Amino acid sequence: MSDPELLESEVERPWEPLGERIEASDHAGAAEFLEELSPEDQRLAMAHLPGKSQITLVENLSPAIAAELLERLPEAHAVEILEDLSPEAAADIVEELPEGIGADLLREMHTEETEAVLAELDDADEADHLRERSGYEWDTAGGLMTESFAAFSEDSTVGDVLHELGEHAELYGDMDVQYVYVTDGGGILRGVLRLRDLVLTRRARPVVEVMIVDPLSVSVSDDFDSLRKVFDDKNYIGLPVIEASGLLVGVITQQAVREATADHQTEDYLHSSGIVGGEELRSMPMFQRCRRRLAWLAPNIVLNIVAASVIAMYEDTLQSVIALAVFLPIVSDMSGCSGNQAVAVSIRELTLGLIRPTEFVRIVWKEGVLGICNGMILGVLLGTIAALWKDNVYLGLVVGGALALNTLLSVLLGGCVPLLLKKFKVDPALASGPILTTATDMCGFFLVLNLASAVLAKLA
């Protein structure tokens, strides 16, 4: 055991003593130190260790302890580690992971590496099973379901079921059993038993007389939107998941659907901030982080050049009224802000189901009125400043008018673009920003410079 006083003083930077033990090849000491940390400090320590040390550590833990550790890490981090391990070592850990989580991690790995790990699993059936599960998209019924559920044959009596549940109370307790399922000899779903009905019935009765026949179920391939809708319509705690043949393969809980909604919202936030290709953690290799961020920046620079080319077409106007150069970035940035607000509200309303992706008239009306109001206020504000600065009312009119018009335009666009993208099945959080910014930048530059050209004599 470590000296508790020492531990106390080390805990501020738990990765340091851990890293030292790993460097010194004190694998037992590293494992012991790790296990004394809280899950939170384990996560913190792993995020701070160099990649090589992380791998050395995990390789020298027992597969069961390593699996426990990976479960505590953010999914993206656990996937990183599995990919860096040898397929044999990764397979040993995957065998120890709870059902579902192994499939989640394998799904996010590169295909060749997933296959290499699956090939190393001792149990060929388990490998087939994981291959199938990791093939479902994470936010479908197949990706979100749990495979531990209580199912009984349609030959059972109520007494059989109660006896079995009582005998294995601990096992079934872990499952958070709310319903019990009834299947035929081939595992085809036949009915659902409510615990209440089980308790309030003579024990000799066959379950088929007590169960709900022809129960509501979802298909493994059902996508997130339809899952959200079905759990939204009725307040189900869980629903059985079946394959096309009717085979009962899992149960999906309301909680799993709610967690998936939260994950979608996290994705929206990261996408709207230009983090593409999944989440980035600073524990990832530098090259990968650069590449992922450039995947967003490189198209953006092209769009920016396209937008700024409008300025190049008006070099003469700008040359005569150089003050306009001060206002070009202001108009473009403020319009971007206004448009982004409309984007956020549209994405939120789509998520909550308060608007259908076809309702452009509603958006144009609701954002139009707001755009005119806020555009006028912001236009008067900026126009007044411009007019006072250069003591020229026309400059104020040009700058203020351009901002007012461009604000209206950008809230209309910002409100509608997410709906349009949703209709064409493109992620609105990912693509709305660049489309909006490019369009409103171009229009903003055009409006300022074109209005200025029109009254050039009064400005110069």
Add this chain to the structure above:
Amino acid sequence: MSDPELLESEVERPWEPLGERIEASDHAGAAEFLEELSPEDQRLAMAHLPGKSQITLVENLSPAIAAELLERLPEAHAVEILEDLSPEAAADIVEELPEGIGADLLREMHTEETEAVLAELDDADEADHLRERSGYEWDTAGGLMTESFAAFSEDSTVGDVLHELGEHAELYGDMDVQYVYVTDGGGILRGVLRLRDLVLTRRARPVVEVMIVDPLSVSVSDDFDSLRKVFDDKNYIGLPVIEASGLLVGVITQQAVREATADHQTEDYLHSSGIVGGEELRSMPMFQRCRRRLAWLAPNIVLNIVAASVIAMYEDTLQSVIALAVFLPIVSDMSGCSGNQAVAVSIRELTLGLIRPTEFVRIVWKEGVLGICNGMILGVLLGTIAALWKDNVYLGLVVGGALALNTLLSVLLGGCVPLLLKKFKVDPALASGPILTTATDMCGFFLVLNLASAVLAKLA
């Protein structure tokens, strides 16, 4: 009953037939139509009805049905409606709402209106109780706890508890009971009983012999960070919530904490997009929506003017090399994009507990290397385009060098600002964007124009 064929054709725009019935004062018809809609369509219809019609509808529903409807709406929308009702009508509905939800809604209402509703409640005790609960911040233990739990006196035997649970299985089933609590005569928490221990014990034993004595609990005023930490450390399903006196007042579940995490992330997304003061829905009054968005835009325009004032200081340089005006918005926008990526990663790492708010050295190192790499790539890209366009290598060096330097600067700032704000207890999602944009705009303008001034002879 409505004609089912008619209903089918109406469902595309459910708010229209609903609105017609309300306008025609056919309150019974409106209520009947509403009840035939799915919860999803109810929400959609309410979001589309004019505010006045919504109020008329709710006023003419029975309080129980109205409470059910409000429960299905987004919280912000339900609060809007309660505020527009008379205090008497609102009080009737609040009485029908499940415990906790009433407090959530009252907390979000304006203080005077909350008080007016509380004054109208028939039961003074319930009013006091709701006043207390709505006083807790939503994301503290007091705000997130449920008050329905199973508690038994320390005089009870195991048999008493099992009998009581069996007699009222339905009631306790709704509570999702995982533990049973033991209190003294005054309601002070004494112990926790695991259901497993209850079942595996002689029924005559006193519960005090079976219970976990001195159990872990949280205080009503514990804030979200400490709740997340305690549920993170150990995988508790639920924990008792006590007042300072030790009085057991509620239970907080792991699920409630997980949902609060999701709500925090939604808030982050809305804040980072410039939606302040809670969420905006387009069903809210126009004036309120304008005002909330302006609360974000008005300070932003000031910051934009401050940033652009750098350009004004270099009017002469710009006058001689008007081509620079094309590149100013590109440099400023691209740096903003790079910085926002770093902001998103920092906020995410803070949320996941992968970084402490004091670790600036780590950020500077991790973002610095990345910033040099991505800055060089983007700088060469933009510099080449600038050089080719005007056939002037110096223009390329100025523009590319400014972008490279400013990219480095903005990822460093973007990475550090959320940590700094977190340290000073300011919401990073709300304030990071404007601080970052203003700083990188100013630096970007300064770098382009200052580098250009230095080699002006070669550019003009």
